[in-house]
Amino acid sequence: MVAVDRSAGIPTDLVVAANVAGAAEGTEWLYGQGFKRVACITGPRHVTTARQRRAGWAEATHAHGPLNEDYLLWSDYHAAGGHAAMLRLLGLETPPDAAFVANNLMAMGAIGALRESGLQPPEFGLAVFGDLPFVPWERYAVHVVPLQAREIGAHAARLLLDRINGEVGSPRKIIIDSSGRPSDEHVDAGRAALVGQIESLAQPPPACSPRVRSQTGLLPD
Structure with missing residues (x-):
């Protein structure tokens, strides 16, 4: 913005x-590749772009079935947050088989978590809003929605x-x-x-202790 x-x-x-449309585009691409359980890792709840990209994910997901709120994680738009969020998703009883990630830095963290867990795209589907200069996303089989x-x-x-x-x-x-x-x-x-x-x-983020932030990279609900 x-x-x-x-x-x-x-x-x-x-x-x-076009945050809503772009997030819907990325999510729909994942469903189009045959993935059935598409999660969303988005930014802080108080940030407009994070809410809009969550809305786009929800819009596309609703077209394919009920929304599973366990598959929605609010994070911090940083690599550590994406890493922690992906690990949390993979730890669910029924983990997702794909994820839309609302920015590029979180996507890099998410890729790291997938590799640590023995997974990587395209086995696990990944779509991201925004690319990173000089990073060949095709190497990771990641679908990019250009910013x-x-x-x-x-x-x-x-x-x-x-x-x-x-x-x-x-x-x-x-x-x-x-x-x-x-x-x-x-x-x-x-x-x-x-x-x-x-x-x-410009509003401050929700209160969160340094210990929680350093261990999880996630923001509290």
């Missing part, structure tokens, strides 16, 4: 990835230049899908809703 400041440091325009960070930044720059050049009007929200295509929305809810959306990202 990129916010474009128009006045007094208040964000008015947004450029975002299109370059396009997000380019559209944010164009919005800012438009405002600098005197463009007025209601706040705009541009959503960039996994292919890099934009859709331009005028946000009817206005500035207050956009400010609230940005502020939600």
Whole structure:
């Protein structure tokens, strides 16, 4: 997500990835490969992108059967969190046979946990939102939903230049899908809703002791 400041440091325009659609795309790919029990490792519950990517996973999963909440883990968007989350999933009585991972760093941790457990893609299905530069995901047989960070930044720059050049009007929200295509929305809810959306990202994470964080990498429910 990129916010474009128009006045007094208040964000008015947004450029975002298609988080719900991208997560649904990655999850649906796993079902399309024949996997039946697709889990989700997403970021902190208080982060908008984590909730949206969880929603995309849930949307795709509902199309294939009931949602198993045991297969949903909220983590921390870091490699250690992905590692701990995957180990927890593999320890379930009926573990998943695939997982959608909501960011690239957690996916790297998840791959490490799979290898430690004697598994690896494509035996265990893995789809991830966003790639890492210089990391050959095909080596790990991982399906990547591109984040299109370059396009997000380019559209944010164009919005800012438009405002600098005197463009007025209601706040705009541009959503960039996994292919890099934009859709331009005028946000009817206005500035207050956009400010609230940005502020939600700045809220502190749920209380969690250093000992719990260091041992699990997971956030409490």
